[in-house]
Amino acid sequence: MSTATSDLSPSASTPKKPSVLAPAVAVVRSWKVPIALGAFAVIAILLFLIFGRDGVSRFEFSTAGDFVKIPLVSVDRRIVGVIVPILLVLIAAWAAWRASRAKKVPVWVIAAFAVIFMFGLLTWSATSLPVTATSLLVGAVSLSVPLIFGALGGVISERVGVVNVAIEGQLLAGAFVSALVASATHVAVLGLLAAMVAGALVSVVLAAFSIKYWVDQVIVGVVLNVLVAGLTSFLYSTLLSPNIATLNTPPRFERVNIPLLADIPIIGPMLFRQTIIVYLMYIAVFLVWYCLFHTRWGLRLRSSGEHPQAADTVGINVNRTRFWNVTLAGAIAGFGGAYFTLGSVGGFTKELTAGAGYIALAAVIFGRWDPIRATMAALLFGFATKLQSVLGTAGSPIPSEFLLMLPYVITIVAVAGLVGQVRAPAASGKAYVKQ
Template identity: 50%
Template structure:
């Protein structure tokens, strides 16, 4: 069969156009290409129009925070219905600059107002979720603060005892110190790609060495300087076996925790117990009130009338928050934790970065361990860290591997511990042990993804090279 000529009716339109407009030269070629492109676009016009008219895919509804807020509001409503009488809050201590009177509040009314506030925050969170917009940390803070204050009001309703609000907040901040330092130690290690399970051993070693050196030098300040050395030693062992010899980092961390626990317990029983005055004296770092700021009612005694450890905690969180995301050091660290091969390609020494971060984290954890002895004014005892290293890891995960998030999660743990200690003294319809379980329940929910998705660094625990 003979092919149709370009001028015949059977010839395609594109060929006819090419024959007429593109005899020779660039003009003809351009005309051919332009006409062909137009014809192709016209041929696909219905498909393109249908694609443009199709509805855009929407992100799934993030209903976790609205659900949590609604449940919190319902629980607060139940507290309001069960509350009887007044709740008395003590807003100052005898040592404060400004003596505030005891605050008498009608328990049911206060809890009802806070329940309405939680319901409003939950409704706003639902509105933001339906709009596929970020809910923000403010709504979460309102929900948490409203529920905590409602619970304290319910606990003290109709009782003769006073709720020492300032004491609870001060204790919560102090109890969070080892957790914050421990979570920061884990954070900078994992951000560079190394899993640091040995935080428990670093805290315990810092508490031990700080107490011993402070007793020998008769100065808690000298012990504070020595405490980070214990954490650094544990970190170097973790780097030696976990990074250089490629032993599984989680296994090495657990073994180091057991090693430090056994070693400190042995030395306590055989050495410290026979000379407590010279090697294990109870020494305490003095409180250092900041002028003017320490005189602010409620906030001043809580935040600005603390030991040097608390102020160092403020500094560490602030510096790491800036350095981690706004400096070349932080960029290199995160590159080693996310894609070490790419980091190596651009000239970053991955091994050195990981070792340096482990050493820095060990120093921070050892400093946090000094709280158990020098910060609390206690002599060293066996297993003094009491699992706080593992709680610090949970705080790191709950905080999303961010310094401010780790601080918030650690404060949650510290607040729950302080509330549990307080209500065990003043009495409560809820056992204190139940209160102490709250942070662990929150951690389980966070790890399960109910509170929010958290993503670990992609190359954590992966040896390189």
């Protein structure tokens, strides 16, 4: 009886309101950035502090054509060797503190860390001759041009759902064909157009095998790189070498100075005393960014790489969209390959690109498949390449073997250590089969 009474009591008969549970939030701590910064801070302590050098390093920031002359800047190596490691250790410790609280390290902090480290490295390795900072930056931009065009092509291709490992082959094909056509016609513009066609043809093969026949996209890209490298090497030996004067002496684009802007110290020589290819690169970066995120074309492209089933449902022909955009990506990369022969080197040689396509692919990943970020990443890799040559010619105490490794080491560290948690387009690398 007591049991029945207790069951019918108001407290027992009134249903309890379900408790509202707060949604579980996964705390993700990524230690990749703090570990990478800490490793470079340790290197800075060893080089700049323990094995520091005496003397004064001088930096030159002006050229003959600058409107305002900046005087030489002299810094004491021992003082810099103490201050720089302290700053780097503090930044690395702050990054570790943010990581312990599952907070991201801002990109500007990583950039500041890199600038401070590079300043310390240049100060430590400088000789009695002044370090021409303007020449270093101008060279970095020049070396970044093919990387940026290749990265733009990679962003478009992967955003639409096709992994473009064939950037190396597209750059190499563009460089070869541009040298051949421009030498035969003595018209540099025709060389540019021919380079775009060559890069597009390489992409057509990539698109045909990966989209129509569902072959693994990475395998097709690697095979195309080997094929183009072998074919251009064979044609160089049998066709270009015996006829250098007529088939491998292309006209080069001259540098064009932008009035007023070209006279600004540092920025002027770096950005506004360039060839027409570099100015077209500025336009290409803006157009790819704007069209990718602010036009119907870009929406269709991104939907085909993120959720092709949904895109197909609303009437988008996914495979056709992928095919033509991969072809466009190859044309952009081929245009960048023309810079080797029409804007920089001046003639084609075997394996002229020297792995630039793979570095461009790393820039795509480091830039999180965003045109602006990929451009910044390509500039970083170009700066590393130029820094290697500057340190080598200046008689740096760093062994030459390590200097040759520098661009590729920075590429690996950037992608593996600094890129953090990234997500590629969901359908990138997956063939779409319409149900």
